[in-house]
Amino acid sequence: MPIDLKQEWKAFIARELVVVEPWLRELGYELEEEQPHLGGERYLMQAVTTVSGKKLILLGHNTSTGKRVVIKVTNDQNGIRELEQEHTARAMLPAIRFAYQIFLSPEELVFRKRKGHLLSIQAYIEQDRPFLSRPIEEQFALALEAFKAQEGAHAATYEHGRQVRKTLGTMDAPAYLEQFKILARESTKRLPEDARLIQALAKAGKLLEQHMETIERYTGFLTHTDFVPHNIRVKGGRIYLLDHASLRFGNKYEGWARFLNFMMLYHPALERAFIQYVHDNRTPEESLALRLMRIYRLVELIRYYAGWLESASGDLLALTEARLSFWTDALIALLNETPLEEKRIEVYKETRDRLRSNEEKRRQQGLH
Amino acid sequence: MRMKIVLATPLYPPDISEPAPYIKELARRLAPKHEVVIVATSYLPEAVDGVRIQTVNKHRPLLIRLFFLTLTLLQEAKHADIIIIENGASTEFAGGIVARLISKPFIMHIGDVAAHERTKQSIRDRILEAFLSRRAASVINDPPPHKPEILPFTERLSDEQTSYDTWWSNHIARLNELMTYANRS
Numbered sequence: 001m002p003i004d005l006k007q008e009w010k011a012f013i014a015r016e017l018v019v020v021e022p023w024l025r026e027l028g029y030e031l032e033e034e035q036p037h038l039g040g041e042r043y044l045m046q047a048v049t050t051v052s053g054k055k056l057i058l059l060g061h062n063t064s065t066g067k068r069v070v071i072k073v074t075n076d077q078n079g080i081r082e083l084e085q086e087h088t089a090r091a092m093l094p095a096i097r098f099a100y101q102i103f104l105s106p107e108e109l110v111f112r113k114r115k116g117h118l119l120s121i122q123a124y125i126e127q128d129r130p131f132l133s134r135p136i137e138e139q140f141a142l143a144l145e146a147f148k149a150q151e152g153a154h155a156a157t158y159e160h161g162r163q164v165r166k167t168l169g170t171m172d173a174p175a176y177l178e179q180f181k182i183l184a185r186e187s188t189k190r191l192p193e194d195a196r197l198i199q200a201l202a203k204a205g206k207l208l209e210q211h212m213e214t215i216e217r218y219t220g221f222l223t224h225t226d227f228v229p230h231n232i233r234v235k236g237g238r239i240y241l242l243d244h245a246s247l248r249f250g251n252k253y254e255g256w257a258r259f260l261n262f263m264m265l266y267h268p269a270l271e272r273a274f275i276q277y278v279h280d281n282r283t284p285e286e287s288l289a290l291r292l293m294r295i296y297r298l299v300e301l302i303r304y305y306a307g308w309l310e311s312a313s314g315d316l317l318a319l320t321e322a323r324l325s326f327w328t329d330a331l332i333a334l335l336n337e338t339p340l341e342e343k344r345i346e347v348y349k350e351t352r353d354r355l356r357s358n359e360e361k362r363r364q365q366g367l368h
Numbered sequence: 369m370r371m372k373i374v375l376a377t378p379l380y381p382p383d384i385s386e387p388a389p390y391i392k393e394l395a396r397r398l399a400p401k402h403e404v405v406i407v408a409t410s411y412l413p414e415a416v417d418g419v420r421i422q423t424v425n426k427h428r429p430l431l432i433r434l435f436f437l438t439l440t441l442l443q444e445a446k447h448a449d450i451i452i453i454e455n456g457a458s459t460e461f462a463g464g465i466v467a468r469l470i471s472k473p474f475i476m477h478i479g480d481v482a483a484h485e486r487t488k489q490s491i492r493d494r495i496l497e498a499f500l501s502r503r504a505a506s507v508i509n510d511p512p513p514h515k516p517e518i519l520p521f522t523e524r525l526s527d528e529q530t531s532y533d534t535w536w537s538n539h540i541a542r543l544n545e546l547m548t549y550a551n552r553s
Contacts (some may be wrong), residue, residue: 136521137521137522140519140520140521151384152384152385154383154384154385213412216412217382217411217412217414218382220411252382273520273521276520277517277518277519277520280517280518281515281517281518283381283414285414
């Protein structure tokens with residue numbers, strides 16, 4: 001079955017390229033030789049995706065100017081909905097009256113439909129170096145600026161709420177709790193023997209229910225729910241946000257949560273810096289809101305990897321199990337308000353690097 | 369002299385734009401010596417020790433919001449010694465009505481500079497601002513400074529904090545003076 005999924009993905013790519021390449025040529029674009037977003041573990045991401053649709057993300061260039069572009073194409077209903085959502089969000093943001101800062105985003109060059117396919121071409125933002133290779137002070141300053149820009153758009157009143165609900169979507173405390181229960185249930189179903197995880201999920205659920213008011217207090221803020229280095233480009237000292245489909249109005253710390261959970265593994269010093277920042281400059285309730293959102297997002301991540309178990313085999317299966325164990329430890333650390341041990345992170349990284357395929361290692365290069 | 373002070377504001381934390389943080393900080397600094405009530409359009413407002421917060425749900429439609437804001441402000445203002453009203457169309461409207469219904473001293477504070485600038489571009493907003501300011505014992509155009517942040521990897525400048533604290537000391541002293549004078553008039 002795992003082999004079939006990979007073959008299925010390759011067959012899907014081949015079929016799509018037959019349609020896409022001539023279309024691109026008509027529009028004056030050409031694909032690049034190397035397509036990093038098609039290989040590695042990508043086939044599994046597409047298979048078990050919970051919200052985003054099946055789509056190809058390709059790199060190309062304008063045949064006249066040579067300028068690089070990012071091409072997204074899909075004929076999957078969920079994929080189409082996602083790209084339309086991204087297109088709408090991009091167009092809507094400058095028009096939000098209460099958005100006091102406009103986000104930088106790559107220019108959308110083409111947005112077309114044809115015979116069931118939707119094509120979006122965006123300018124590729126060249127950056128001199130990836131986000132994580134910048135000095136920590138710069139990483140902190142850039143990310144904080146982006147978080148503050150998001151917070152500046154607060155759907156504060158009835159009129160605001162009506163305007164944004166139609167386009168970007170909203171999450172409130174009951175919606176977060178409802179979604180958490182679904183994620184916890186689905187994770188438990190796939191890992192019925194994992195007593196440690198089940199106990200942690202129960203504790204997490206109680207904590208979220210206990211602090212619904214805190215979660216609700218900080219909703220209504222624009223948040224990029226996938227604010228991680230591979231969705232960011234840095235140019236001219238400013239952050240460009242990619243993936244506008246991930247924008248919605250929810251708890252202001254949801255985006256921070258995704259970022260800090262990512263940095264827990266990739267850059268713990270940056271994670272600690274942000275926790276300290278919130279502690280020093282914001283209310284204790286906001287520190288709690290951040291922790292609650294981190295717990296929520298970790299459960300989402302655990303559910304995501306739990307979905308890989310039925311499709312992965314060999315080294316990838318072992319890696320998936322290692323990921324689940326690691327992120328469960330991260331969840332338990334957050335629940336107990338203790339830092340995740342450095343040793344634990346190192347052990348996981350060694351395991352991951354040993355088990356990751358060469359193709360996936362290539363895909364990961366330069367991603368962050 | 370201990371006074372009952374009502375602070376009326378269109379924005380309050382978790383809102384982050386001014387005058388939200390200003391009002392919270394003002395309430396915190398006044399609370400040890402006075403009885404402070406905040407009247408705000410808000411939803412699940414952040415608490416301040418020793419301060420009562422009366423909110424009008426911001427998620428209600430505009431006209432309903434304005435009606436209840438006016439009513440709530442009237443109810444609190446009846447028992448107040450002084451009312452401080454932040455600029456903003458909703459509070460200027462509510463404050464203007466309340467000022468005409470009850471004989472209590474009030475001070476208008478221009479804390480939201482952006483809103484004040486927008487007022488100059490709109491006849492309606494200029495009328496609303498005048499509706500309130502003409503009844504005010506004083507109009508203070510004294511926008512608050514941003515609170516200096518404690519940033520990792522950055523040396524904290526003690527000057528910034530001193531400057532911030534000094535602004536607040538002077539501001540509270542000025543307000544106390546104005547409140548006492550307005551109350552006696």
